[in-house]
Amino acid sequence: MDFAFDARTEELRAKLLTFMDEHVYPAEQTAEEQRALLASPWDTPQVVEDLKAEARSQGLWNLFLPDAEYGGGLTNLQYAPLAEILGRSPHLAPTALNCAAPDTGNMEVLTQFGTEEQKKQWLQPLLAGEIRSAFAMTEPEVASSDATNIETRITRDGGDYVINGRKWYISGAMNPDCAIFIVMGKTDPDGDDIRRQQSQILVPRDTPGLTVKRAMQVYGYEDHSHGGHAEVVFDNVRVPVTNLIGEEGGGFAIAQARLGPGRIHHCMRLIGMAERAIELMCRRAVARTAFGKPLAQQGVVQNWIADARVTVEQLRLLVLKTAWLMDTVGNRGAHTEIQSIKIATPRAVVTILDQAVQLHGAGGVSQDFPLAELWAAARTLRLADGPDEVHQRSLARREIKKYL
């Protein structure tokens, strides 16, 4: 294993760190002030568009895409330290560089499985940052961590497919710029192979029958900067058969393909969030005095900071090892490591953020520091992209199998 950053990574890191200092951190406050004045909180503040233009002009654009024809052409190991830096400002930086979920996964799916026509119509504007997108799988009525439960129907009718179903927690869908949905549903609900029942299909936002009903909350937050998490109803939504991605029955395999990179990107950004929390902890601990001495001199505070540093170093090494394995033996060969980081990282980062909140007192739960919102975001990653327990189950089964 060699995790040393190569010359290209070092160059991009230096550029990105400067971009964060000069443009992203100063824009955090501005974005909130501008959003408060918008006609709808789901619209995009001008400062975000300005950041996108600046990032693009500096070549800091689509870095997540390993395919050099479309994006940065970086390996996972090269992208990992960059995604970590983006995670320090998770509400702005990933969007500024066109590296925000769920667009990233959707773009990857279209590059790998899209037809030339689908690429022209949807991938190109996504790559250009002109539109946003959503991925609609989870349903309120069924345990959606088990994809075989999905009840949405995609029924062939002549030259069209007709879609009926209800989805929720569809990230990005509240943003009016979200022009395209990738919808997962069943084309063959009674098929013998439960992994071949599902398909994925492109549904433009303006298709009759598609209704974005309401914004679901996350611990009371609406996540405006992420375009929210919507409940979406599909009522006899009709799209041409050419909107199918890949083949009928290929939905499950496509979902698997998108999740490997998606999970590691989340973990990389989470480590950046943890670094931001450590920085805030240290700054607060030296600046605040209680009972005659700075908080930084309290043993308990020192323990929190030390433990946070140890944890982050461990997590980063595991994430880098996973990235390196994905690059060298492929996502399948890195299965155990991908699941390990998906289980370990959100859990540990939630604890670090919780201690950072504690150290900040009431300020920690307030809107004046980013900690409360970061905590809520990190906590959801124990659910999103598969709950901890589902990954634990599958990882444990593989371990046990060796002894059967």
Ligand SMILES: Cc1cc2nc3c(=O)[nH]c(=O)nc-3n(C[C@H](O)[C@H](O)[C@H](O)COP(=O)(O)OP(=O)(O)OC[C@H]3O[C@@H](n4cnc5c(N)ncnc54)[C@H](O)[C@@H]3O)c2cc1C
């Ligand atoms: C902020 C946020 C954003 C999201 N964005 C999207 C999105 O863009 N698109 C989308 O489609 N979905 C999205 N989701 C949904 C997310 O992917 C699902 O919530 C997740 O897959 C779990 O599905 P579920 O909520 O139906 O939980 P369920 O499947 O009902 O599971 C509930 C609980 O049951 C337990 N459980 C389940 N299976 C097992 C098992 N095998 N062993 C032990 N325990 C188990 C776990 O504790 C689990 O948390 C998002 C969720 C959140 C919170």
